Every structure is written in C-alpha cells, then in structure tokens.
Amino acid sequence: xxxxxxxxxxxxxxxxxxxxxxxxxxxxxxxxxxxxxxxxxxxxxxxxxxxxxxxxxxxxxxxxxxxxxxxxxxxxxxxxxxxxxxxxxxxxxxxxxxxxxxxxxxxxxxxxxxxxxxxxxxxxxxxxxxxxxxxxxxxxxxxxxxxxxxxxxxxxxxxxxxxxxxxxxxxxxxxxxxxxxxxxxxxxxxxxxxxxxxxxxxxxxxxxxxxxxxxxxxxxxxxxxxxxxxxxxxxxxxxxxxxxxxxxxxxxxxxxxxxxxxxxxxxxxxxxxxxxxxxxxxxxxxxxxxxxxxxx
Ligand SMILES: Nc1ncnc2c1ncn2[C@@H]1O[C@H](COP(=O)(O)OP(=O)(O)OP(=O)(O)O)[C@@H](O)[C@H]1O
Numbered sequence: 001x002x003x004x005x006x007x008x009x010x011x012x013x014x015x016x017x018x019x020x021x022x023x024x025x026x027x028x029x030x031x032x033x034x035x036x037x038x039x040x041x042x043x044x045x046x047x048x049x050x051x052x053x054x055x056x057x058x059x060x061x062x063x064x065x066x067x068x069x070x071x072x073x074x075x076x077x078x079x080x081x082x083x084x085x086x087x088x089x090x091x092x093x094x095x096x097x098x099x100x101x102x103x104x105x106x107x108x109x110x111x112x113x114x115x116x117x118x119x120x121x122x123x124x125x126x127x128x129x130x131x132x133x134x135x136x137x138x139x140x141x142x143x144x145x146x147x148x149x150x151x152x153x154x155x156x157x158x159x160x161x162x163x164x165x166x167x168x169x170x171x172x173x174x175x176x177x178x179x180x181x182x183x184x185x186x187x188x189x190x191x192x193x194x195x196x197x198x199x200x201x202x203x204x205x206x207x208x209x210x211x212x213x214x215x216x217x218x219x220x221x222x223x224x225x226x227x228x229x230x231x232x233x234x235x236x237x238x239x240x241x242x243x244x245x246x247x248x249x250x251x252x253x254x255x256x257x258x259x260x261x262x263x264x265x266x267x268x269x270x271x272x273x274x275x276x277x278x279x280x281x282x283x284x285x286x287x288x289x290x291x292x293x294x295x296x
Pocket of ligand 1: 013016017018019037038041042043045
C-alpha cells in the first residue's frame with residue numbers, strides 16, 4: 001500500500017510557484033523525509049496532502065483515498081503544522097481535549113505518557129508558551145490518537161537536543177507499531193537518523209528520491225589527510241572521484257564524489273598520520289543533485 005501518492009501535483013499562488021508537477025509516493029510503514037531549502041514548497045505540499053489548500057492541478061491520495069472533502073480521513077492522520085498559530089486563547093489541555101473529541105476515542109494513559117516524555121505542562125494558554133513548548137503541544141496532539149500516518153512539518157524546530165532524541169525514539173516506536181511517517185526538514189542529521197527514504201524538493205520540483213545511503217554516497221565530501229612527510233601532486237589526480245586537490249606541506253585536501261575507497265587505497269601507499277572526512281552538508285547534497293541533473 002502507498003500511504004501517500006501524488007500525480008503531477010501543482011500549486012500556484014497567482015503567478016507565484018508553489019510546487020510543480022510533483023509525483024510523490026510514500027510506502028506503508030516507511031519514514032519518508034521531505035527535504036528542501038526555505039521556500040522550496042514543503043509546506044505547500046503538506047497542506048495539499050491535508051486538503052487545507054486545493055491544488056491548481058494534479059491529484060492527491062492519502063491512505064489510498066482522494067483527499068478532497070474527505071473528513072473521515074483526518075481522524076486517521078496525525079498532523080503537525082509548521083506554525084501552531086491557531087487557538088491562541090486556549091490552554092494546552094483545552095486544545096488537546098478539543099482535538100481529542102474531534103478524533104473520537106483517546107487513550108488517556110498514552111496521552112499522559114506523551115506529556116511526560118515531552119516534559120510538557122499543558123495548563124498554560126498557548127499564546128504564553130515559548131516556541132519550544134508550542135512545538136511540544138503540536139507533537140503531542142499529532143501522536144495522541146495513534147494515527148496510521150503522521151505528517152509532520154519541521155517536527156523538531158525549536159526543540160532542545162534531548163527532546164529531539166525523544167522525538168526520534170517515538171518515531172521509531174510508532175514505525176515499529178506499523179505507522180508511516182512523512183516529515184519535512186532542512187536538517188540533514190535528523191533525516192539521516194530517522195528516514196528510510198528521502199525526497200529532495202528544490203524550487204517547487206522534486207529533484208531526487210533515494211535512500212539515505214544513496215544520497216550520501218552520491219554527494220560530495222571534503223577530505224583532509226595528513227602524511228608523515230610532505231606530499232607532492234604526483235599521481236593523485238588519477239584517483240577516481242577526486243576534485244579540487246590542494247597540497248599544503250604534509251596535508252592533502254580534496255573533494256571526493258562517491259566512494260572514498262579509491263582515495264583510501266591510494267593514501268595507504270604512504271604513512272598516514274591523520275584522516276578527516278567531513279559529512280556532506282545538506283547544501284552540498286542539494287548542490288550535488290543539481291549538478292547531476294544539469295549534467296544529465
Ligand atoms: N499563501 C501564499 N501566497 C503566496 N505565495 C506563497 C504562499 N504560501 C507559499 N507561497 C510561496 O510558495 C513557495 C513555496 O513555499 P513553502 O512555504 O511551501 O516552502 P517551504 O519549503 O515550506 O519553505 P520553509 O522551509 O521556509 O517553510 C514560496 O515561494 C512561497 O513564497
């Protein structure tokens with residue numbers, strides 16, 4: 001089963017591009033990361049999945065049902081908006097009870113467990129809460145009815161590192177229990193820790209869909225190697241995947257695309273004192289994908 005499917009999904013705000021011809025598929029049981037820089041179209045996509053805004057063209061199915069006007073579907077979904085800006089005058093409790101009633105039966109013990117895990121006191125009015133506490137209310141309400149599919153817009157924005165870890169644990173638990181998760185992010189670390197597959201959106205278009213392994217494999221990595229003695233340009237330029245080679249005394253610096261293996265084998269011909277490999281940043285990954293596409 002595919003829990004999310006879109007076909008040539010486009011949204012224009014007047015002349016302004018929201019998203020363009022998006023073909024997206026998320027399988028049942030998977031945690032899917034939707035990555036992209038600011039303004040790429042993540043929130044626009046998510047709002048169309050929830051029927052909060054209507055597409056300009058194209059189709060959307062969620063849990064194998066068309067979403068337009070489908071109120072029954074909402075109970076089966078957990079949604080965390082990017083900005084929890086409604087219901088400012090309610091306390092956390094009032095909001096949770098109100099949403100709980102809309103969604104039918106709630107398990108009070110599970111709700112209590114979520115409040116404790118996120119260290120949330122829901123007795124204050126939403127308007128008085130810090131960004132982090134509002135985010136916690138948003139997360140608790142998204143998970144509390146044990147939805148089949150969670151759609152989370154920037155779930156860890158504003159959360160402190162301990163709670164980010166707690167969030168990741170919770171996502172893994174619900175995945176083990178059979179739920180599917182679609183989350184948007186611009187944090188590579190979070191996506192790497194959690195997601196089975198990732199879709200990258202850029203300027204409204206889906207530019208790549210792959211597993212995390214493929215994504216990092218394809219992307220650029222900056223490597224610095226220190227040898228026992230000064231290095232000379234020699235045969236380094238012949239090593240596959242190396243770019244932007246620089247030599248500085250006993251240090252060699254290079255950008256590596258793809259596997260590190262050829263470089264490691266070449267370096268092993270010498271005595272190595274240090275080896276530093278920098279994880280590619282999200283920006284570098286975007287850049288790599290863009291390069292791949294324009295070269296194609
Ligand atoms: N209500 C709106 N009216 C006009 N343009 C909009 C509206 N909402 C979004 N856009 C435009 O659509 C594009 C996609 O925006 P969207 O908010 O979906 O991006 P995003 O990937 O979620 O970005 P961010 O990470 O900053 O939230 C942007 O160019 C944005 O300016």
